[in-house]
Amino acid sequence: MSFALPRLVRWLSTSAAALALAVPALAPAAAQAADFVSIKGATINVREQPTTRSDVLWELGQGYPLQVRERRGQWLRVRDHEATLGWVFAPLTQRTPHRLVTARVANLRAKPSTNSRIVGKLEQHEIVRTVGSQGSWAKVRRDGGQTGWVAKRLTWGW
Structure with a gap:
């Protein structure tokens, strides 16, 4: 028993040190994860x-x-x-993802790029259904069925 106890104490202190280093690295991701x-x-x-x-x-x-x-x-x-x-x-x-347009007006684009053709204009406070995501862009669908891409920074939600 006395032989295993020092090894257990050493393992616990090593594990605690590793955990202490890992928790701060994980905390920002957990804090950013929104429900x-x-x-x-x-x-x-x-x-x-x-x-x-x-x-x-x-x-x-x-x-x-x-x-x-x-x-x-x-x-x-x-x-x-x-x-x-x-x-x-x-x-x-x-749990159906939606976005609220926070900008005064947001361009709805054919592709996720500022160089892409504008297919519509989203008005402030308009709610759209999120149907996809690519980097800083969200693919959304309006109530009437029109779909397109909007810059996430112009909206709020998920």
């Missing part, structure tokens, strides 16, 4: 507290992307591109 949802139905109420008896702060439309900040039972504390909004009932959300 998103979007609105499933036509509209949803964003409430002050995680209960249906709480005041309604906002009403959001279908597809609106939200970042989850906290979970409490079947309620999600969410934020949008500007700030923390409040609480939504999780069953009224979905």
Whole structure:
């Protein structure tokens, strides 16, 4: 027993040192990994507290992307591109990726390049369905079915 104990202590201290070095390297990736949802139905109420008896702060439309900040039972504390909004009932959300146009106007392009032909103009606050991604570009589909590429920096969501 006494022979194995020093080896175990040495292994534990070596493992702890390796873990201490690895955790900071992993932390930025974990901190950047965001949990998103979007609105499933036509509209949803964003409430002050995680209960249906709480005041309604906002009403959001279908597809609106939200970042989850906290979970409490079947309620999600969410934020949008500007700030923390409040609480939504999780069953009224979905894991379908959407983006909100944050720029005043964003070009919808045929290919993921600023040199590509413009096929449409996206208006600020327009919500589009994300159907693909390539680098700093998102392939999106509008409600009417039109698809194209938009620079991610002009939108918010996933």
